[in-house]
Amino acid sequence: MTTGSSRTLFYSLVVPKRHVKDAKTALERRRVYDGDRKIRPATADDVDSLDSESCYVIPTNISQMARDGAVDDILQSLQLADLAGRVLHVICEEANDRSAQSSMEKVVKTWLTELSTTTRAPDVEDVEALLHGLPTTYSIYKPMLLLPPTSFQSPAWRALFSACTQTQVKKLFQILATGFGVTHVATNAPIPLHAKKGVENIVRSPTDLCPLYGDFGPVVSSHVPMTYDFDHAFWVSAKQNGITQVWAPRHTMFSRGNITEKARLLTLPSVLSSVEQGRRDGLGCAAVDLYAGIGYFAFSYLAAGVGQVLCWDVNAWSIEGLRRGAGAKKWTIRVMGAEGSNVYEAANGDLRTSRLLAFTQSNEMALSAINVLRRHIPPIRHVNCGLLPTSRGSWETAVAALDPSLGGWLHLHENFALGEIESKALHVRDEIQRIAVALVSPEEERRGQVGDVVLGHIQRVKSYAPGVWHCVLDVHVPPSGERRAGS
Structure with missing residues (x-):
């Protein structure tokens, strides 16, 4: 999750699915497992893997003590050396991702309230299932909110969206953008090594970016871009180590990792x-x-x-x-x-x-x-x-x-x-x-x-x-x- 400089960051472990139980048990035994946060599937922001769905992020209550380095060195410093070989990566996240959950819940509840007042409001049978399926992590690259690819993909959400009009669905993401102080919302997935028809994705185009709200500019075209194309594209930015980087999310990638x-x-x-x-x-x-x-x-x-x-x-x-x-x-x-x-x-x-x-x-x-x-x-x-x-x-x-x-x-x-x-x-x-x-x-x-x-x-x-x-x-x-x- 993108965080401000004043927020405390805590370590989380990225672990293959087959090692999740052992790693969780080891953290619980040392009383450093953060039960307030959920174990969640790893996303493109967590690992470079094209198979990131086979990895999971396990939260700890150990606060960040030093700059990231080699995994084995970090595990040693955290007195978790016995997990070496089972932990793929150690990342830092905001301690209480319930703030993300509560923000999402607030948005969704506002939308559901408005939805219920419309003349063509679908029946919402299980609000808890909808709230349970909300994303708990996100990244903000001003002025875009980027969500994990699994966002709003649960059976409950799919069923609700199929019963809604396009206007009603768009309203949800409009409220979401307003709630997070951005103008655009999208989901993303790892950059594929190959584009369609097996052709190598040499330019690393983000072909799996899915815009949900806002004008992301013209679609990717085959011609060499000119000044007009650059001027009409949607651009975002991020600052790391005091250095600003700028990119057009429809046309090129950004790797936070x-x-x-x-x-x-x-x-x-x-x-x-x-x-x-x-x-x-x-x-x-x-x-x-x-x-x-x-x-x-x-x-x-x-x-x-x-x-x-x-x-x-x-x-x-x-x-x-x-x-x-x-x-x-x-x-x-x-x-x-x-x-x-x-x-x-x-x-x-x-x-x-x-x-x-x-x-x-x-x-x-x-x-x-x-x-x-x-x-x-x-x-x-x-x-x-x-x-x-x-x-x-x-x-x-x-x-x-x-x-x-x-x-x-x-x-x-x-x-x-x-x-x-x-x-x-x-x-x-x-x-x-x-x-x-x-x-x-x-x-x-x-x-x-x-x-x-x-x-x-x-x-x-x-x-x-x-x-x-x-x-x-x-x-x-x-x-x-x-x-x-x-x-």
Whole structure:
């Protein structure tokens, strides 16, 4: 649930269905199970999983004590280490979600009262069943109220809606919007990996967004969006770690769950040391985000002091959201078109006046642009590859993008089975080593001038699916001199 800064947050455990009973019993034995809140199905806001309905959220009465980290570390600090391996993720929620329930109940009761006075009022046989089926969690992304996909889907609600007119149903959501201080209401589901007919959902379109109230703008169209489309779309925003992000919910996604990774980048020693080195030598420091989206990680780099971030995304709606989010922080931004022809023009201008350079194109074209711009921008010290389930297709570009004379860090987002995280991470390190060797000149390779790639850290971000973890690998690539031309 989206909460204000003054509210107390308490831990909840995201657990696969088969472990719910054991986890609940363990919490009850320690007297830390919050019986005032219901065990509920996990939603897209809780886990990245496409099978999130097989997971459940179990509430505790343990107040949040520190920033989120690896699940095993949190469980250890909560004296729940015996639940390691059964808990997929630990999240923080408002302690008393009865406030959500009571708000929903108030709205519904107001609607039922008005409904009973209409001339075509359907019979409401079981008010308790309706109230019991109300959602207890929600997110507010101003000015939108986003509800779980199961909201108002119980048999009682389906029966009531089938007996109501469209006007009567719309009135419910109008009252709901007013009660929560928003102008739009919708339900959402996890972003599918594939769109219709099995085609890969490359741009991560939220095809399962279901608007319930308010004008969400034109439906998704196949043409390349223009200024008119952006101006007539519905936009929302959220603030995390003091950074505002903006997106059009009908056209692109927002992942609340990567907040801990965004926060980690703000204080990551390798980022801060790169910034400090750039300050000392006067060259500055740049980063590249090959899957920028609406600025999830690009904004964290800027907030940490990185002088310039180059961004790539194939979704023009994401780049427009990035542009609007940058404006909220007064970060200057220059957007390059899909054709990329203005890269040469940009290289002749003062690029350093733009904190962000955003390219609406595939990152397959990134290296050619970087090679044109490299002499006009600060040294690239960090590259973020934030695609799930794997970013493998961008690794060669990422290694080649780093400044050859200084080297730098790759932050690779990958999905690993729980029992294979360490071994798979080492395989990734070996693959990055192979790529680094292949990119240097044959003479340098013969002289043994290729240093060792180092796996610096494995960050467990969040459960992606039962038994599968979204991890970020921090991989250091050493300097390599001049890499092969055209690489």
